[in-house]
Amino acid sequence: MRLLESIRTSLLSLIATASLAATAAAPSIDQAGSADPTNWPQYHRSYNAWRYSPLEQIDKSNVKHLKVAWIHQPGNITHGLQATPIEIDGVLYYISADNNVWAIQADTGTTLWHYVPKLDPIVKEVFYGSASRGVTVGLGKVFLGTLDGRFIALDQKTGKALWSTQLTDQRNEAGALFSSPPQLAGNVLFGGTTGGDQPTIGKIFAVDAETGARLWTFEIPKDDLKSWPGESRKTAGSSAWMPGTYDPVSDTIYIGTSNAAPDYHPYSRLGNNLYSATVLALDPKTGKIKWHRQEVENDSWDFDSAYEALLLKRDGQDLLVHLNKGGFVYVLEKNTGKIQNVWRYAENLNWTDGIDKKTGKLINPVRPEVEKSKLLCPNLLGARSWNHGAYNPKTGLWYTHGMEVCNYITSAPEEPGPKPINALTLGLEEIRLTDPPGKKADGWFGAFDPITGAQKWKIRYDMPGLCSTLTTSTGLVFTGDMRGNLYAYDGDDGKTLWQFNAGSACRGGPISYSVNGKQYIVIPTGLGSHAPGFLAGAFPGIKDLPGGATLIAFTLE
Amino acid sequence: MRLRNLGFVLLFVAGFAHADTAPFDLSDAEHIKAGHKRFNKTCAAYCHGFQGSGGRAPALNAPDGLPPEQMFTVITEGRRGAEVMPPWGTSFTPEQIWELIAYIQSLRSTAPAAP
Numbered sequence: 001m002r003l004l005e006s007i008r009t010s011l012l013s014l015i016a017t018a019s020l021a022a023t024a025a026a027p028s029i030d031q032a033g034s035a036d037p038t039n040w041p042q043y044h045r046s047y048n049a050w051r052y053s054p055l056e057q058i059d060k061s062n063v064k065h066l067k068v069a070w071i072h073q074p075g076n077i078t079h080g081l082q083a084t085p086i087e088i089d090g091v092l093y094y095i096s097a098d099n100n101v102w103a104i105q106a107d108t109g110t111t112l113w114h115y116v117p118k119l120d121p122i123v124k125e126v127f128y129g130s131a132s133r134g135v136t137v138g139l140g141k142v143f144l145g146t147l148d149g150r151f152i153a154l155d156q157k158t159g160k161a162l163w164s165t166q167l168t169d170q171r172n173e174a175g176a177l178f179s180s181p182p183q184l185a186g187n188v189l190f191g192g193t194t195g196g197d198q199p200t201i202g203k204i205f206a207v208d209a210e211t212g213a214r215l216w217t218f219e220i221p222k223d224d225l226k227s228w229p230g231e232s233r234k235t236a237g238s239s240a241w242m243p244g245t246y247d248p249v250s251d252t253i254y255i256g257t258s259n260a261a262p263d264y265h266p267y268s269r270l271g272n273n274l275y276s277a278t279v280l281a282l283d284p285k286t287g288k289i290k291w292h293r294q295e296v297e298n299d300s301w302d303f304d305s306a307y308e309a310l311l312l313k314r315d316g317q318d319l320l321v322h323l324n325k326g327g328f329v330y331v332l333e334k335n336t337g338k339i340q341n342v343w344r345y346a347e348n349l350n351w352t353d354g355i356d357k358k359t360g361k362l363i364n365p366v367r368p369e370v371e372k373s374k375l376l377c378p379n380l381l382g383a384r385s386w387n388h389g390a391y392n393p394k395t396g397l398w399y400t401h402g403m404e405v406c407n408y409i410t411s412a413p414e415e416p417g418p419k420p421i422n423a424l425t426l427g428l429e430e431i432r433l434t435d436p437p438g439k440k441a442d443g444w445f446g447a448f449d450p451i452t453g454a455q456k457w458k459i460r461y462d463m464p465g466l467c468s469t470l471t472t473s474t475g476l477v478f479t480g481d482m483r484g485n486l487y488a489y490d491g492d493d494g495k496t497l498w499q500f501n502a503g504s505a506c507r508g509g510p511i512s513y514s515v516n517g518k519q520y521i522v523i524p525t526g527l528g529s530h531a532p533g534f535l536a537g538a539f540p541g542i543k544d545l546p547g548g549a550t551l552i553a554f555t556l557e
Numbered sequence: 558m559r560l561r562n563l564g565f566v567l568l569f570v571a572g573f574a575h576a577d578t579a580p581f582d583l584s585d586a587e588h589i590k591a592g593h594k595r596f597n598k599t600c601a602a603y604c605h606g607f608q609g610s611g612g613r614a615p616a617l618n619a620p621d622g623l624p625p626e627q628m629f630t631v632i633t634e635g636r637r638g639a640e641v642m643p644p645w646g647t648s649f650t651p652e653q654i655w656e657l658i659a660y661i662q663s664l665r666s667t668a669p670a671a672p
Contacts, residue, residue, distance in 0.1 A: 066597075074668075077638075077639050078637055078638070078639065078641060079639075079640070079641060080638070124635065124643065124644060125643055125647065125648075126643065126646060127643060129641040129643060130637075130641050131638075150624065172610025238596070256611075281666070304559065361609075405663065412598075420645070420647070420648025421648065422643040422648060423598070423599050424642075425598070426598065428597070429594075429597060429604070430607075431597070431602055431603070431607075432596050432607040433607070454651070527639070528639075530603065530604070530613075531606050532613050533614060533640065534603050534612065535614035536595035536606060536611065536612035536613060537606055537607050537610070537612065540611075542613065543611050543612065543613065543614070543616070546639070547638070547640070548639070553626070
């Protein structure tokens with residue numbers, strides 16, 4: 001088996017090399033989900049962001065026999081485990097609190113190496129402290145974006161640092177840091193920072209992955225006084241805090257951007273505020289825009305467009321499916337950004353009457369007001385948090401969480417002058433999370449046709465789930481709830497086939513891979529991020545849920 | 558750079574210099590109002606809940622809260638456990654921190670009695 005894996009690895013290396021030389025060799029978006037089946041080589045496993053494993057050993061008939069194979073504990077539970085691990089050829093790589101990076105044997109959980117970064121003490125002052133969503137592995141290196149604003153490359157075999165490049169000036173850029181792993185586009189390593197809710201100019205950086213030398217920087221707020229009147233661009237927020245994806249076929253980076261700042265006071269930036277709340281298609285070599293699709297013009301509700309770009313082929317057409325926090329899913333033509341459809345996934349929504357499917361414009365938006373409390377739905381976290389969905393090509397369904405929570409908002413201008421590094425510029429006087437009118441706030445997990453939005457099934461949670469989703473070729477769907485329960489659902493009807501109490505909730509990304517012919521399901525657990533705290537206003541029970549940080553591997557007995 | 562660092566050190570020291578005593582009456586309505594506004598604007602309303610009712614960070618309206626001097630230290634230095642509270646001692650003046658304490662104290666006096 002080792003020999004077979006070695007041969008396969010060599011073949012994959014050849015394929016990868018060839019694809020860099022001639023992008024036509026890369027698998028198409030409908031083939032990429034099944035390529036390299038035994039590994040989880042990148043954040044969403046494949047560049048089409050399906051979070052789909054082609055492995056078949058664990059199926060609907062035997063999933064009830066899943067047992068713990070091993071547990072790995074990084075030792076620091078601050079903000080839980082938010083990562084999606086990476087697994088390549090029997091080695092699993094992940095990141096825990098304060099940018100600690102681990103390489104462990106994927107079949108035993110034995111630590112191979114542990115990297116402890118020397119972080120600037122300023123990291124104790126920043127608002128988005130301690131957490132990261134993962135690492136990226138490629139070119140013989142493990143890459144991370146750090147809490148003190150650097151990209152770092154480690155030797156994949158030893159964990160020793162190879163290079164480190166400082167990219168942000170945290171003291172003067174509202175503490176801008178990397179909370180997500182930078183991604184590879186060939187030899188280009190790119191990623192954006194936090195800052196959507198802070199008085200800074202959001203940026204996407206690119207460096208040479210071999211050397212760390214800076215290649216380009218894309219300032220997300222457009223340098224245009226019509227878009228950003230007066231001085232508003234200097235405090236525009238508009239970052240890109242989630243990982244983008246790289247499509248090797250079209251040689252394009254897809255990355256979503258955050259809301260504009262100050263979040264709930266749009267009156268201080270009365271323009272369309274490009275390129276905030278936008279899906280960007282970028283040329284990886286130059287950082288120039290190929291196309292853009294702004295989803296929320298002059299955002300007034302904290303409705304980022306930062307989430308994953310799901311790539312699909314339907315009726316011969318290449319499509320990009322993109323979920324926005326505001327409760328709508330945009331279906332775009334992948335190579336142009338032209339709208340093919342917009343469908344609503346939020347049940348409770350009152351900030352707009354809808355999206356014009358021809359122009360993409362908001363229909364009768366309802367904006368927050370100064371000195372007047374208004375009920376707005378969805379809430380600031382959106383109708384879904386950043387926990388990713390998963391697409392299964394066999395069922396044709398997209399599985400995702402959602403939440404039904406509203407908030408009362410009273411808008412207010414920000415006071416002029418410098419802001420503390422740990423402060424947010426929310427542009428509000430008051431915020432209170434609450435139930436939707438006439439209902440109890442809750443969460444759900446559903447299966448949808450990603451193009452039409454047709455719902456196949458939906459199950460309810462008393463509190464929203466914040467775990468990402470994994471689906472497999474055997475029709476299984478893995479995720480978790482807020483209380484720490486992990487589930488395997490039947491992808492056809494949502495029936496629970498397996499359940500495990502992890503003690504603290506999953507906030508990261510479940511993955512699957514195979515080592516020596518044995519399939520594993522690995523799920524990061526440990527409640528983290530600021531989202532649970534925000535949600536406690538509507539779900540008081542969250543206050544009593546324990547934190548944690550435990551990576552749990554499951555396999556068949 | 559050195560001057561800036563010196564500034565932070567002085568602010569930090571100044572903070573502790575004010576830690577023992579509030580420079581104003583903590584029940585003063587104007588200071589409570591100023592603290593309320595700052596609380597809402599600096600995430601405290603997110604982390605500690607609406608009117609300090611608690612989130613993942615502790616509720617601030619409970620009768621068993623910290624005495625004012627200890628609150629001053631926690632706000633100045635921050636805390637880390639499963640959650641993160643960043644330090645505010647380099648961001649706010651001691652007077653601004655005392656205004657926050659005045660507001661938090663006011664929440665306790667209006668909190669409903671424990672069952």
